[in-house]
Amino acid sequence: MIFWMILFQAREAYYSGKPLIVDDMFDRVEMKLRWYGSKSVVKYPRCSIRRQSTYSDAEDDLSQVFALASIWILIFAFGSSICLVPIICTIGLAYQDTLGPATSIGSQANVLTFLASVNGILFTVLGSIIGYPVASSSVRVLQGLWRKDLVALKGACPNCGEEVFAFVKSDQPNNSPHRADCHVCESLLEFRTKVEQSNSRLGRQWVYGRIYLLSRRGRNRYQR
Ligand SMILES: [Zn+2]
Known part of the structure; x- marks a missing residue:
């Protein structure tokens, strides 16, 4: 329950532009909550001040x-x-x-x-x-x-909010992330996975991901 309080305080400070805790800490608290299956973890697209990027959460799509x-x-x-x-x-x-x-x-x-x-x-x-x-x-x-070397990630497009999904190889290091276009707004997206080893589920890995919005250096802005 202490995670809740930290998360809400941090979120307030974070979105008001004065980060109370650093991004990594914020990420770790979110990860912990997600690990416990909490629904309070944000799912909508948001921005990272440090990484100068827009991203949304992606989850393992079992279907x-x-x-x-x-x-x-x-x-x-x-x-x-x-x-x-x-x-x-x-x-x-x-x-x-x-x-x-x-x-x-x-x-x-x-x-x-x-x-x-x-x-x-x-x-x-x-x-x-x-x-x-x-x-x-x-x-x-x-x-x-x-x-779970190959996982299906499902999440909201950080640009238009429509649901997008992709099959991503999770055994690859993060230097070659999976890239795909959003099927609705055609913005370039990058799927990144984080793999957590779990001992409880028969040696299976626990995977969660993020969808980052990649800028096309303003090309698309003038095309449409
Ligand atoms: Zn989109």
């Missing part, structure tokens, strides 16, 4: 992550079926051949069964060449989603 995960699960199912179906068919054909060898007497029948087995092997090889990379890459993406 987007689930949507992406389900697509990758489908891709994984597709890849593994390409891998497995020819193998199962070949085994099935071989099993049928061993069951009824009496029916395939004659050189023509032998050639046909030989061709069928060559076909089966070809499909198996092709299937594993195409299917295995597809399946393994989808497994890697799903693992990344679980570990």
